[in-house]
Amino acid sequence: MTFSVHRFEPPSFVPHRWRRGGHLQTLLAPRATMGMIEWQKLSTQIKSEKHRLPVSEGDTLILHDDMPAPWVESPRGSVLLLHGICGCHAADYMVRFTRRLLAIGVRVFRLDMRGCGESVAFCRGITHAGRSDDVLAAIEFIASLTSDRGTPIGAVGTSLGGNQLLRAAGRVGAGLDARPSYWDRVGPIVAIAPPIDLQACSDRMEAWSLRFYNHYFITQLLRRAKSTLQMREELGGLLDGRAPKTLREFDRRITAPMAGFADERSYYAESSAHSVVEQIDVPALIVTAADDPLVPVDSFVALRERLRESTRVLTMPTGGHHGYTQLDGTAWTDELIAKFYDAAW
Template sequence: MDVHFPSFRPHPWVRGGHLQTILGCYFFHQTITYTATQHRVTLDDGDAIVVHDDRPQKWQPNDPVALLVHGLGGSHQSGYMQRCAKKLNAHGVRVFRMDLRGCGAGIGLARQLCHAGRSDDVAAVLNDINVRCLNSPTAVIGFSMGANMVLKLAGEWADQAPDNVVGVMAVAPPVDLGVTCLNVQKVLRGMYDRSFVTGLRRYIANRERNTPDCTPVPLPASLRGIRDFDACVTAPLSGFADADDYYSQASSGPYLRKIRIPTLIVAAKDDPIVPIDCLQQSQISDAVKLIIADGGGHLGYVAARSKDPDCRWLDWRVVDWTLAHMPGPLVAANWRLTRPNLNTLPGVQHSV
């Protein structure tokens, strides 16, 4: 089914990619009470991760399901994860928010590091969801690094995607990790780079403090950016030869042409973290649609007043896309059909 998206118009107080990114992360929030049930998923290597099950009161077996996968430095508590879960719940969709290894409620459960190439972790969670929600149509939605992971998984599936998965949505995916790291080093004199590394240092400290028998990681004082971290930590502890080998193997870009399941990529021209050129120059299959918004920053998308119930443009696009791919009466009852059709041809890039 085609997805009907309205144009993104930035909030008059939040113009430009940096303001969208920063204010979108730290402001315009609402308090959302945690009511999820936690499930522990054990992985093949013995590590475990936690998923947070937000189940609508009237949800029944075979009703729709969505899996949300967060980005670097995030967790089930990230604003976009909480908001999308609440809004999807209101439309009858059961949501599983996945904490990546060592993140969120999973601190202390994983000896191995979280990294952008762990698509097999997402596959393990989907298998667990299918056991809990047998035959429920399931949408997979990833954000930033999580978006890279879900795209990589979709490419690995090729034409063998699980029967219960109806589609994949990826928001701001760093499809070329090496280029993205170089970009982050340059933007605002490395402000984002330093911020990410501060979070990664905290991630390693929590891991060593809470995980029995984990391999200690000495972090040199000279470590300044994500690439330094990947060279000193991610690559050697995760079995890669070096940072370039990690970026080559973990980037989703080479997998985009192999995707056969319906897939939507949403990105912003003014994203200060993920260069839009990486996506525009990628080879994508006919199953992949790329929508490029004129603004929105990195996971910001704080919008001007519109027909949406609030200013979070991206949240409502997640709802629209998810409901559009679900079979049955749910779509007719809940999906807002007053959207200009931007997907007239498969695989065509659109600006909104």
Template sequence: MNYRPPRWLPGGQLQTIWPALYSRRVFGSKPGYLRQRWDTPDGDFIDVDFLRYEPAAPASAAPRPLLVVFHGLEGSSRSHYSEAFADLAREQGWACALPHFRGCSGEINRAPRAYHSGDHAEIGWILARLRSAHPGVPLMAVGVSLGGNALLRWAGEVGAHAAQSVDAVAAVCAPLDLAAGGHAIGRGFNRQVYNRMFMRTLVPKALQKLGQHPGLFDRRALLSARDLYAFDNVFTAPLHGFRNTEDYWSRASAKPLLDAIRVPALVVNPRNDPFVPAASLPRQHEVGSHVTLWQPAHGGHVGFASGRLPGHVRAMPDAVAGWLAGRAGLQTGVRAESAHG
């Protein structure tokens, strides 16, 4: 990806914050979704939003290729990158599914657990169900940030069996080394801005979970947590089978399994991402032959704004979808204005 930021948007912090808040996400109307609630094998549920086409396709229409988008930490189908990918899918005539991790669809889930960065079993279950519902069509999956790490973790865990569910996968701004990313977000400007932003939603949702399941964790310890490290130590790690934060960050990271991936996989990491230190990024000799690394100098964390003020965020989705489509045997067109900064 040869991304060049516009002159009015210098630096990784601005390239992260501005696109999420102000840049255009779509080139047409805001995408509409149809929501399905799926019961999980353990008695819980997730909500999956499907791109709605107006007018609806006739029953005799050929099945559409499917793009699956996994969101990041505390994201949803309405995150800026989710709407940009859905807008792209609509332009290309693809179906698009946007699964929500547990508790991220606007309603707290039922089970005494939530979601985490290495939730590869959940990824595998979702993709297998989508493949079953969309047989015989290209199926491409992209994960953003946390969703990207979980997606690559799944692809590495199952190896050649991943091809039964997907034709190609991509991860954008995934914290492949969770310890490096976790420590980065806990320092300086990141701690004051992004850490606080995540804690404002994570802590209330954890308290809702405690209300559902009294005694699940130490309420006082949760309320004293001031960063993701402490939050993961009290909540995320023990609820999902990890000893503590260090164990969670180590065992859930996708980086050690990148050489085990056996389907086409694109890994996009800007080198100025405030959440993902450049020194922690994988090098070519650390990944398998099925993995392509894109590590542009700029882009921030899921930013990639292009064009004139206020910019748009379609440069990255267009580039990623073009790569995925090529591996899935599809033709796709990229907007001219999306190709340049």
């Protein structure tokens, strides 16, 4: 029986009493705190491996493979985790999701996208919102490792990774990318706080009230871009002059030329998932918050009427940009992901 995202009952969410509102939920998001003894105990219960994943343009990504030990092919399958704009495999939410999924017997793959985490040394390119081809390459690789065709492959994308995931599924559903032979194994998928309309997000980020977020993202992205540009002397001049002040300026001066787009508007138009999300034909859950300060909730309101029955938009009244801190300080999305795949598989 096909899993219905509309019949799934998400866990209740009672926000932290001192972290109310989108900004506090975003800025004070839960951390993946773990004591040394707890970490050592977890390490003895899992088997971890790193895979090199060749992708286009001569780049190579690192895929972190964590599985319960001893591992036998589980009917619960595997889940690919995709990080956000400044993240990597070791981001707090990536670690938290991994722990919760391993606990219910799910194999987890955490991907370091281009220029991120341990992929930095093997990439001349950078990750961006339109890298859905890298998502499909990772899923294909996972399909080849998990040879039992009866086992499903899920995926969870957070923020930018959510847009990449939805774009990948939408392009396959629309016939813009060839339908892989393994596609009948894919799903359900989850996108948390995905910036599906990059132009709308860029417009939002131009607000003076969001200057702190611009500063944070640009600082992190410039540090990452510098290491990548050291391999590409022909683009070294992109960092000349003063630093960009907004994400839009960063995308205009650095993201677009490094990724081969004419300008930032072309990048936004070609990379946003909203143009293909209605074509997704695998079970998909999109999670957003009405008070997300970075991704306008309006991006999802008009979308609801165009979606296939297999896709559901879950809009929470609060939670910020992937904050969702509960009364006890833990993250609601950790419970959501664990319950979602426990119900689906």
